[in-house]
Amino acid sequence: KAGVTQTPRYLIKTRGQQVTLSCSPISGHRSVSWYQQTPGQGLQFLFEYFSETQRNKGNFPGRFSGRQFSNSRSEMNVSTLELGDSALYLCASSGSILAGGEETQYFGPGTRLLVL
Amino acid sequence: GNSVTQMEGPVTLSEEAFLTINCTYTATGYPSLFWYVQYPGEGLQLLLKATKADDKGSNKGFEATYRKETTSFHLEKGSVQVSDSAVYFCALTSSQGGSEKLVFGKGMKLTVNP
Numbered sequence: 408k409a410g411v412t413q414t415p416r417y418l419i420k421t422r423g424q425q426v427t428l429s430c431s432p433i434s435g436h437r438s439v440s441w442y443q444q445t446p447g448q449g450l451q452f453l454f455e456y457f458s459e460t461q462r463n464k465g466n467f468p469g470r471f472s473g474r475q476f477s478n479s480r481s482e483m484n485v486s487t488l489e490l491g492d493s494a495l496y497l498c499a500s501s502g503s504i505l506a507g508g509e510e511t512q513y514f515g516p517g518t519r520l521l522v523l
Numbered sequence: 524g525n526s527v528t529q530m531e532g533p534v535t536l537s538e539e540a541f542l543t544i545n546c547t548y549t550a551t552g553y554p555s556l557f558w559y560v561q562y563p564g565e566g567l568q569l570l571l572k573a574t575k576a577d578d579k580g581s582n583k584g585f586e587a588t589y590r591k592e593t594t595s596f597h598l599e600k601g602s603v604q605v606s607d608s609a610v611y612f613c614a615l616t617s618s619q620g621g622s623e624k625l626v627f628g629k630g631m632k633l634t635v636n637p
Contacts, residue, residue, distance in 0.1 A: 411566075440624060450612065450627040463622035497566055499625075510555060510616060510623055514567040 409434065411500050411515035419521045425486040428518045432479050432500030438462075439481040440512060441473060444495040456481055457502065485520075493522045525550040525617040529628030536603055538637050544598040546587075546613035546628060554615040556580075556589050556596040557625070561610045570598075570611070603635045 412431045420426050432439050440463075441453040452465040456475035473483040479500075485492055496519075499512035529546040536542060548556065555574045559567040571580030576591035587598045596613060613628040 413566075438622075442625070449629045450625075452624040452626070455622050455624060457622070463619055463624055465624070499567075501623075511557070511569060511572060512625055513569065514559070516566040 411498055411513055413496075413498050413515040413518050415518060416516065417519050417521075419523065420488050421523050422488055422490060424488050425484060426488060426520060427482055427484045428496055428498075428520075430481045430483075430498030430500075430515060432481070432498075433513055436500035436502050436513075437479055438500060438502035439475055439479065440499045440501070441481070441483050442497045442499065443467075444497060444517070445493075450497070453483065453496075488522045490522050493520060495519050525554065525615060525626050527613050527615055527626055527628040529611075529613040530631050531629050533632040533634065535634045535636060538605055538635055539602045540635075542598070542600040542603045542607075542633070544611055544613070544631050544633075546596045546598065548594050548596065548613075548615050550594075550615055550617070552618065554617065556587070557614045557616075558585070558587055558596070558598050559612045559614060559627075561612065561630070563609075567612065603633075605635050605637050608633060608635045 414429045438457045440455040455463040459475045470486045475481045495517045497517045499514045501512045526549045557572045558570040560570045571582040573580040573589035579588045585600045610630045610632045612630045614625045616623045
């Protein structure tokens with residue numbers, strides 16, 4: 408069974424630009440969550456999508472947004488990039504459609520974003 | 524709110540040494556508890572989990588027991604290997620309106636020398 412995939416793996420942008428990151432969950436998983444990992448702040452929750460709806464949101468500015476498609480794939484977008492947005496962005500999927508579901512989140516390899 | 528406190532390290536051990544990484548939590552309700560591991564340049568891998576009090580999670584020689592009375596989920600391994608060198612994160616689930624997010628500790632970097 409294929410794991411969570413994220414594209415691109417690496418990205419370099421300049422301040423003021425915008426960026427879109429993509430995440431494909433494990434087949435059958437309906438929930439996709441995004442996390443930001445930085446050396447200073449550690450791992451922080453961005454938002455979670457389930458059945459194309461945002462169910463939960465962390466404490467990030469409105470420049471951070473996301474969406475989920477009918478096939479459960481998700482994208483996150485960061486507009487007007489700032490130097491502090493440089494981070495590893497991790498996507499996780501959960502919520503098997505099998506009976507009983509599955510709350511455990513399985514992570515992708517991440518997208519490393521560098522803002523210059 | 525819910526939070527996780529864990530040893531931050533870094534810690535350096537010799538191969539075959541005993542490993543303990545302390546993790547305590549603050550939470551309302553009954554969260555599930557997890558240990559994730561991150562190898563250099565990679566994402567997070569689930570190491571083990573426990574969903575209720577007194578449950579023991581185990582995997583690859585690592586063990587952790589969900590202790591409600593002490594609000595702890597300490598990670599242990601009897602004999603570490605060089606390949607265990609990684610960053611270890613303790614985490615819990617925090618529920619809100621049917622959605623569950625992970626709340627992480629700050630992570631502990633472990634280096635195992637041969």
